[in-house]
Amino acid sequence: MSQASTKTTHRPRIAVFDSGVGGLTVLRAIAGQVPDADYLYFGDTARLPYGTKSRETVARYAIEAALFLQDLGIDMLVIGCNTATALALYDIKGAVDVPVIGVIDPGADRAAEISRSREAVVFATEATISSHAYQRALARRGFATHEKACPLLVPLVEEGWIEHPVTEQVARIYMIEALRVASMNTDVLVLGCTHYPLIRPLLRRVVPQKIAIVDSAESTAQVVAKELGVAPGAQPNALPSYRFFVTDSTEKFRRMAPLFLGFPVDGVEHVDLGG
């Protein structure tokens, strides 16, 4: 077996990187598909948000984190952050020796699998929308895309208003605004932000039934499983292990994490990567 392959003879060590807590939904999805693995999660919480920073700065930050994770002996690095994927995926790939998977292409691939009309709407943060990364990824797959910035959804999720009438009303307004501009034939909505899987059940009630919802976290997890040669539905006896690293307060991360991950975390480790 060549060095380049990701299939390991040992239990795989998979790192997930994000600027904050959102990537925990990606971690959760991957661990659901590949439970027989050791997970390292890195949240660059002292330097978030990445969305307001330049490409060069985001690439530098992400590479620092990627090298830190590589030194811990990982088999694969997942960029569980739409902004870092949009701005710095190729820089990160160039900086480390392990396979690197971003969240944008898996989401776009999944959209291409299920769409008939090739007309999509993307919900994401203002930063991700401004990068047009989803629009480009979907255009390469033959899509016409309407991109809709949804700046209130992240703060609503972080407030914990997951099943809240206000969140439903806001999501409905965004959906109506998007459909006023998007093609009538739109048959897929791509969730281009790692916070949004948490409100997927709520979105399902708001989004017209003929529009399928693609969750990038879930799609990324499927790509990771395939890359590692894990069969869908394979459920080994082993349970995943987790280590968490953050660059800012471990306390705040510990408080927010269960919302995204579905279980409480302890032993969050603080890392200082400098300014």
Add this chain to the structure above:
Amino acid sequence: MSQASTKTTHRPRIAVFDSGVGGLTVLRAIAGQVPDADYLYFGDTARLPYGTKSRETVARYAIEAALFLQDLGIDMLVIGCNTATALALYDIKGAVDVPVIGVIDPGADRAAEISRSREAVVFATEATISSHAYQRALARRGFATHEKACPLLVPLVEEGWIEHPVTEQVARIYMIEALRVASMNTDVLVLGCTHYPLIRPLLRRVVPQKIAIVDSAESTAQVVAKELGVAPGAQPNALPSYRFFVTDSTEKFRRMAPLFLGFPVDGVEHVDLGG
């Protein structure tokens, strides 16, 4: 007239500093009280939000901006930013030679003028609440204070939902949550965030009538006018002039500014203060 006095024989040059656009409500309030002045506004938009950063970092950023403004020949510096006031007012005062006015003490003074019960609620961002700067400022004036973090109000204002049913619903929820914990005798609500004056009419509908609303921007403007010896209601023929400096995209600032300022801006100047 001594150097220390702020009363100038020339038309005063007043600088207002903030991490972003919120301080524009402070600028607007001051220009309303002191129209016969030249205004410089500095938004450190490349390095926001300050709320997630350490005291040392916020102080360093704010001092860099303060020195930049001082070099342009100002008579007074207003820190139109609750986080910078809470964390770095005394550092900034120590670094420049002109009078420096923050937004917290004027709001607390105004609350002390109008409250009978000395029981207050403060609405602010999570960062300002965590600093307990308002609680301390109000405690020095004999108040018992309930501090309520309102993380959704800034994104709602920045979305432009100033008179929107969702914003009203969110404000009502925050008010109910605050009053469930605060003293029954609370008779003043201090708006401890420079974004909130924009939704003051909406808040007035949501907040019980017996509770007066103190707007820090307005209170700060009164202090500035008094310091400059401008009589309340004095309306000279001259109009204010404005210059705007930002450290990030001038385009985004130009787009957001009218919402906060009440008129369109042009000629926004980009400044690079480094990382």
